[in-house]
Amino acid sequence: KNQVEQSPQSLIILEGKNCTLQCNYTVSPFSNLRWYKQDTGRGPVSLTIMTFSENTKSNGRYTATLDADTKQSSLHITASQLSDSASYICVVSIKAAGNKLTFGGGTRVLVKP
Amino acid sequence: DGGITQSPKYLFRKEGQNVTLSCEQNLNHDAMYWYRQDPGQGLRLIYYSQIVNDFQKGDIAEGYSVSREKKESFPLTVTSAQKNPTAFYLCASSIDWGGGYEAFFGQGTRLTVV
Numbered sequence: 001k002n003q004v005e006q007s008p009q010s011l012i013i014l015e016g017k018n019c020t021l022q023c024n025y026t027v028s029p030f031s032n033l034r035w036y037k038q039d040t041g042r043g044p045v046s047l048t049i050m051t052f053s054e055n056t057k058s059n060g061r062y063t064a065t066l067d068a069d070t071k072q073s074s075l076h077i078t079a080s081q082l083s084d085s086a087s088y089i090c091v092v093s094i095k096a097a098g099n100k101l102t103f104g105g106g107t108r109v110l111v112k113p
Numbered sequence: 114d115g116g117i118t119q120s121p122k123y124l125f126r127k128e129g130q131n132v133t134l135s136c137e138q139n140l141n142h143d144a145m146y147w148y149r150q151d152p153g154q155g156l157r158l159i160y161y162s163q164i165v166n167d168f169q170k171g172d173i174a175e176g177y178s179v180s181r182e183k184k185e186s187f188p189l190t191v192t193s194a195q196k197n198p199t200a201f202y203l204c205a206s207s208i209d210w211g212g213g214y215e216a217f218f219g220q221g222t223r224l225t226v227v
Contacts, residue, residue, distance in 0.1 A: 004155065043119075043203055043218030044156075089155070101216070103148075103155030 003027070004092050004104035012110045013080055021107045023073040023090030031093035035064050035075045038087045038106065047075070047088075080111045116140065119204050119219035125227050126191065126198060134189045134222045136204035143209055145187035146216070149173060150201040159202075162187055163209075191224060199226050 004025045013019045025033070032051045036044035048057045048064040050073075056065050061078045077084055090104040117138040126132045136145065144163050148156040158171030162181040176195025181187050187206075191198045202222045207214040 009153070041201075041221065041223070043117075043205075043220050045218070046215060049215065100158070101156075103157075105153055105155045 004090055004102050006088075006090050006104040006107050008107060009105070010108040010110070012112060015080060015082060015111055015113050017080055019077050019080060019109065021075045021077075021088050021090075021109070023075070023104055025071050025073070025090070025092045025102075025104075027071075027092040027094050027102055029094070030068060030071075033064075033066055033073050033093070034091045035062070035073075036089040036091060038089055040086070044089055077109070080109075082111050082113065085109060085111045117204060117206050117217050117219040119202075119222050121222060122220065124222055124224045126224060127227060129193045131190055131192050132224065134191070134202055134204075134224070136187045136189065136219060137185055138187075138206045138217075139185060140206055140208075140217065141184070142206035142217075143184070144207045144214070145181065146205040146207075147171075147177070147179065147187070147189045148203045148205065150203060150221075156203060159189065198224055200224060 007022045034049045035047045037047050038044040047059050047062050050057050050066045052068050063076045066073045087106040087108045089106045092102050094100050120135045146161045147159040150156050157173050159177050160171050160179040162168040165184050168179050168181050178190045204219040205216045207216045
């Protein structure tokens with residue numbers, strides 16, 4: 001069964017600190033992996049998208065890594081800000097089945113002052 | 114101001130009623146999607162449309178119906194056959210069908226059964 005598992009489910013960090021979110025997937029064959037940020041009550045917004053051949057990609061203070069061999073990805077947030085409080089969703093695209101998107105359950109991040 | 118617009122933001126449904134959620138996009142995208150989001154769970158695909166006048170069932174289509182008469186519009190009807198409709202519904206579009214293309218999401222509609 002194609003699955004995307006994220007950890008932790010939630011975390012609290014102090015403003016200015018760094019944190020790392022994890023994503024493990026069993027999706028095969030793999031097409032690409034994305035990270036989305038979703039504010040409460042809003043639609044997800046894309047942060048990064050990585051293909052099989054890419055192992056790191058940055059978007060400002062967000063850096064995503066991908067290890068296609070171990071089927072793991074991480075999202076690192078540097079110098080967190082209060083506006084980083086949101087859910088972060090890992091999404092993997094399956095090459096077969098019409099490149100269907102499989103969503104993780106998300107990690108809820110709360111940044112405290 | 115290009116984007117994808119969902120309305121209403123909040124919707125209340127009585128037992129046994131059908132309700133329709135609106136999704137409009139002016140991005141000239143061919144593909145449109147409807148997802149359902151429940152607390153702590155990943156988004157699940159309800160229906161998708163690759164092109165006008167064509168749509169396909171996703172993973173949880175039972176109790177839902179859609180139409181795609183115009184490229185810009187992909188309304189979702191939640192019918193009385195959907196036994197547990199309370200959820201957050203997200204519409205998305207992409208330039209073409211397939212996971213290789215960026216998907217843009219609307220702001221969502223929160224549906225509550227009263």
